[in-house]
Amino acid sequence: MSVIFLAGVHGVGKGYLGSPVAKSLEMNHCTASQLIREEKGRATWGKDKLVTEVGDNQLALIRAVTRRHEAEQMMLLDGHFVLRSATGDLVRLPVEVFSSLYLSGVILLTENAAIIASRLAGRDSVSPSAASIAELANAEVAHAQHVCRALQIPLAVIQSPNETTLTDAVTQLLAK
Numbered sequence: 001m002s003v004i005f006l007a008g009v010h011g012v013g014k015g016y017l018g019s020p021v022a023k024s025l026e027m028n029h030c031t032a033s034q035l036i037r038e039e040k041g042r043a044t045w046g047k048d049k050l051v052t053e054v055g056d057n058q059l060a061l062i063r064a065v066t067r068r069h070e071a072e073q074m075m076l077l078d079g080h081f082v083l084r085s086a087t088g089d090l091v092r093l094p095v096e097v098f099s100s101l102y103l104s105g106v107i108l109l110t111e112n113a114a115i116i117a118s119r120l121a122g123r124d125s126v127s128p129s130a131a132s133i134a135e136l137a138n139a140e141v142a143h144a145q146h147v148c149r150a151l152q153i154p155l156a157v158i159q160s161p162n163e164t165t166l167t168d169a170v171t172q173l174l175a176k
Contacts, residue, residue: 002074002075002104002173002174003065003069003074003075003077003101003102003103003104004027004075004076004077004103004104004105004106004107004170004173004174005077005078005079005098005101005103005105005106005107006018006076006077006078006079006106006107006109006166007078007079007080007081007106007107007108007109007140007144008080008108008109008110008111008137008140009080009116009133009136009137009140010116010120010124011111011116011117011119011120011123011124011133012109012110012111012116012137012161013109013111013161014031014078014079014109015029015031015078017109017161017162017163017166018076018078018166020163021076021163021166021167021170022076022170024167025076025167025170025171025174026074027074027075027076027170028068028073028074028075028076029075029076029078030068030075030076030077030078031077031078031079032061032077032078032079032080033079035060035061035064035065035077036057036060036061036064038064039060039061039063039064040056040057040060054083054085054091054093058093058094058097061079061097061101062097062100062101065077065100065101065102066100066102069102074174076170077101080093080140081093081098081139081140081143081144081147082136082139082140082143084136090135090136090139092139092143093143095146095147095150095151098147098151099151103151103153104153104173104174104176105153105154105155105156105173105176106144106147106148106153106154106155106156107155107156107157107158107166107169107170107173108140108141108144108155108156108157108158109158109161109166110137110141110157110158110159110160111159111160111161112160113130113131113133113134113137114130116130116133116137117129117130117133120133141157144157154173154176156169156172156173
């Protein structure tokens with residue numbers, strides 16, 4: 001079973017693009033937040049995307065992915081390498097979390113911070129600054145690179161993604 005991790009900051013297009021791409025490739029598309037919410041029976045974050053219980057959430061994610069792995073479900077899992085805590089601090093998720101998710105590769109989506117800010121304002125009615133988004137995005141890229149090096153798994157970075165570029169990246173990772 002392959003698990004491809006689809007990463008990037010909120011509003012970059014993981015769900016918007018990931019769902020139709022996964023469907024076209026006959027894969028399951030799951031979000032980390034969906035799996036955590038199902039496992040725990042509740043969310044520990046709000047529209048502002050500030051997260052409490054970060055460590056416990058990751059354990060719930062690992063349990064949920066393990067069940068799907070045992071059922072041999074091929075998955076495009078969308079989530080993050082870095083989160084903002086309830087106090088607004090950047091939290092880099094431990095490499096050990098990702099080593100427990102059966103990842104065969106990572107695709108990291110990136111986009112101009114001003115475009116993401118506009119999307120979030122329209123979608124979630126929250127207005128983080130472009131500078132705040134850029135800070136998180138830069139941390140996401142750096143930590144994705146670190147995790148992929150540590151786990152020796154491929155990393156594809158797509159700037160301004162669309163369905164075609166994401167489909168191509170997923171197909172290439174599945175072929176390895």
